[in-house]
Structure formats: C-alpha cells, structure tokens
Amino acid sequence: MIREIISYEWFTIFMVLGLVFITTAKVLFTNRFLDFIGVIGNSKYLKLYTKDQKFIDFFDALLFFNLVISISIFTYFSYLTLEPSQSFELDVFLKVLLGITSLAIIKILTERLVGSLFEIDPLIDSYLFQKTSYKNFSGLVLLLINALLLYTINPSKEILLVAISIMVLINLIGFMTSFKNHQKVVINNIFYFILYLCALEIGPYLILYKIIVEYKA
Structure with a gap:
C-alpha cells in the first residue's frame, strides 16, 4: 500500500537547513564533534569541554539551531498526523518554530539569571x-527520526509515542548524569532543587501544552 503523501517540501527544506548546521559544526569543530557523538554512555566529552564553556558557544549554537528545527518539524508533523483534516501551512509552522526557539532561549537565560542571583554561576x-x-x-x-517518519515509516500515534519515548530517554540520561555529578550539592539544597524543577523544568512545558491545547480548540 502506497502511503498518502501530504506535502513535505517545506519540511525537507528545513531538515536540510538543520543538516547544514550539523555539517558546519562537524567541519569547524571536527574533534569536538567526534567526541560529542559519543556523549551517551561516555563522559569524555563532558569532562573535556565543560571548563571551556563561554556565554555563547558557537558549536552548541549550531547544534541548538538543528534542535529547535527538528523539534518544530516533529511537533507540527505529529499534529498533521493526528489531525489528518489539517494541511501544512507555512505561517503556522513558522509560529511553532518561533515559539519553541523563544521558549528555549528564555529558559536558558532565566536559568543563567538564577545562577547569577544566587551566585552559583559555575554550578549553573x-x-x-x-x-x-x-x-x-x-x-x-530527532533529525533521523523525522526523516524516517516523513519518507519511510507510515506514521501512527503509536510510532509517534515511541519517538517521544526515545527523546525522553536521552534527556533523562542527561538529567541523571547531571544529578550524579552534582549529587552532594543537590542533596544539601533539596528544597531549592525541587523548586527549580517545578519552576524551570516542568512549568514551561505545562505552559506550552496549555497553549497548544487552547490553539487546537
């Protein structure tokens, strides 16, 4: 059975743009990129580059651009899959991209502000x-998952949930790694840690979910 084709031209353009950002990062920072792709299950990358961080890191910025593009594609594609009566609209996709990018940047800046206010900049x-x-x-x-969903796998609610589970698992590994590395500090400040989780980790996603639900309604 031939799968129904919506229109993936704009999705393809933005995926290529994300790939350009990744390729640029690999070309300009070859050794760091090779260390980076082994970050899961290997702390070498974190140990090597944590101390070299700047307020604006060009390597991370390039990968961040791919991240927000990939999340936006997956979010909007999932919406079109679950709501087959809807069609792709570029202005809506750009709003999704702008919203996700703004939320991510505001969240990072807020976390840095918290670090400055409590004078814990190195820890933050x-x-x-x-x-x-x-x-x-x-x-x-997620870039790879988007390619599979768009051009190979016939998308369904179950497959989308599997994709989301993979993303959650990767970020959960990252969270547990950070918790392990700062375990003593967290335990000594458990109240502030819980407050941080509610305000800066869980809160923004609840707000985003509410906005999506209201927009859909």
Missing part, C-alpha cells in the same frame, strides 16, 4: 552545559 554553567549537550544530541537523533 556546568549543569546547563551537560543538559544542553544531551538536548543537542537528541536533536541529531
């Missing part, structure tokens, strides 16, 4: 670097 910088590394890695995986 280390934590953000580790978390960002795993998120950017999930962006690489």
Whole structure:
C-alpha cells in the first residue's frame, strides 16, 4: 500500500537547513564533534569541554539551531498526523518554530539569571552545559527520526509515542548524569532543587501544552 503523501517540501527544506548546521559544526569543530557523538554512555566529552564553556558557544549554537528545527518539524508533523483534516501551512509552522526557539532561549537565560542571583554561576554553567549537550544530541537523533517518519515509516500515534519515548530517554540520561555529578550539592539544597524543577523544568512545558491545547480548540 502506497502511503498518502501530504506535502513535505517545506519540511525537507528545513531538515536540510538543520543538516547544514550539523555539517558546519562537524567541519569547524571536527574533534569536538567526534567526541560529542559519543556523549551517551561516555563522559569524555563532558569532562573535556565543560571548563571551556563561554556565554555563547558557537558549536552548541549550531547544534541548538538543528534542535529547535527538528523539534518544530516533529511537533507540527505529529499534529498533521493526528489531525489528518489539517494541511501544512507555512505561517503556522513558522509560529511553532518561533515559539519553541523563544521558549528555549528564555529558559536558558532565566536559568543563567538564577545562577547569577544566587551566585552559583559555575554550578549553573556546568549543569546547563551537560543538559544542553544531551538536548543537542537528541536533536541529531530527532533529525533521523523525522526523516524516517516523513519518507519511510507510515506514521501512527503509536510510532509517534515511541519517538517521544526515545527523546525522553536521552534527556533523562542527561538529567541523571547531571544529578550524579552534582549529587552532594543537590542533596544539601533539596528544597531549592525541587523548586527549580517545578519552576524551570516542568512549568514551561505545562505552559506550552496549555497553549497548544487552547490553539487546537
């Protein structure tokens, strides 16, 4: 059975753009990129590059652009899959892309502000670097998943849930790695840690979910 084709031209263009960002990162930072792709199950990358972090890291920025593009493609494609009566609209996709990008940037800046206010910049910088590394890695995986969903696998609700589970697992590994590396600090400040989780980790996603639900309604 030939799968129904929607229109993947714009999806393809943005996926190629994401691939350009990844390729640029690989060409400009070859050794670092090779260390980066082994970040799952290997702490070498984190140990080597944590101390070299800057406020704006070009390598991470390139991978971040792919991440927000890949998340936007997956989000909108999932919506079109679950709502087959809807068709692709470029302006809607661009709003999704802008919303996800803005949310991610605001979240990072807020976390850095919290670090400055409580004078724990080194701890926050280390934590953000580790978390960002795993998120950017999930962006690489999500690019591949998007390609499979768009051009190979016939998408369904179950397959989308599997894809989401893979992304959650990767980021959960990153969270547990960060928790392990800062275990003593977290235990000594458990109240602030729980407050942080609610305000900066869980809260933004609940807000995003509410916005999506209201928009759909």
